[in-house]
Amino acid sequence: MRDTLPDEGRSGRAAREPMFNMPMVVVALIGLCVIIHLARTFLLAPSADLMVVLQFGFMPLRFTSDYPLDAYALVSSVTYAFLHGGAAHLVVNMIWLAAFGSPLANRLGAVRFLALWLVASVAAALLHFALHPYDPAPLVGASGAISGMMGAAARFAFRSARLSGQPYFIGPVLPLGEVFRSRITVTFLVVWFVINLVVGLGFGATPDAPRIAWEAHIGGFLAGFFLIRFFDRPVARNPY
DSSP states (O other): OOOOBOOTTOOGGGGGSOSOOOOHHHHHHHHHHHHHHHHHHHTSOHHHHHHHHHHHSBOTHHHHSSOOOOHHHHHHHHHGGGOOSSHHHHHHHHHHIIIIIHHHHHHHOHHHHHHHHHHHHHHHHHHHHHHOTTOOSOBOOSHHHHHHHHHHHHTTTTOEEGGGTEEEEOSOOOOHHHHTTOHHHHHHHHHHHHHHHHHHTTTTOOTTSOOOOHHHHHHHHHHHHHHHHHHOOOBOOOOO
16 A cells, blocks of 8 residues: 555545544544543542653653653653543643544644654653752643644645545645745734733733643644654655
8 A cells, every 4th residue: 555645636535525534543543532531530549640750751850850760750751641621621622633633634644643743742851851950840731743733734825625525635735935935824823822811921811820831832832843744645646
């Protein structure tokens, strides 16, 4: 089997495919996040749930203090993405994962998509760590990885072939110059960064509002935006 995508100009059978097609890798990620959250909510006592968050959440202070580094600390830059702070946090993230992850996973394939998810998760944790190296609060949530999906989507200028029945981003990864000449993409980038800064810095938030790790969002986004070329697969040209 060739590891390529059909040319976006093809029609016929592809045109009769569903307009929305959530790939199994996205369904699996959503399912895993939901199952973990339900298990924490209904099967664990509060003390046990707190221990899960402390062990598998990403805590910068682990790496800058005398806290002994163990296997949990080493994998926490990935496992934190499967924990969420509440039902609303989970639902919002899963909606964005379905929206941006589906066309990207259909474009990349499961293995490449998971690799990008992994890299974006780690990049999000690293930027959070760089700006808050002594933070004792665990970082949780898939937002960093999903922001990586958004960054990758921006490099395609959000072009999809759904009108022809092909539910994935089309065309090559755009050079940065072309990305910034796309009005839709530039508008998205400006709005996305402004929203993250406004929400993350707490403008208009109540004192007891949960803290938003906007730095992690930006770290994941930049990873997807600048590294998508290394995860993309070629588009096969239709010879007919």
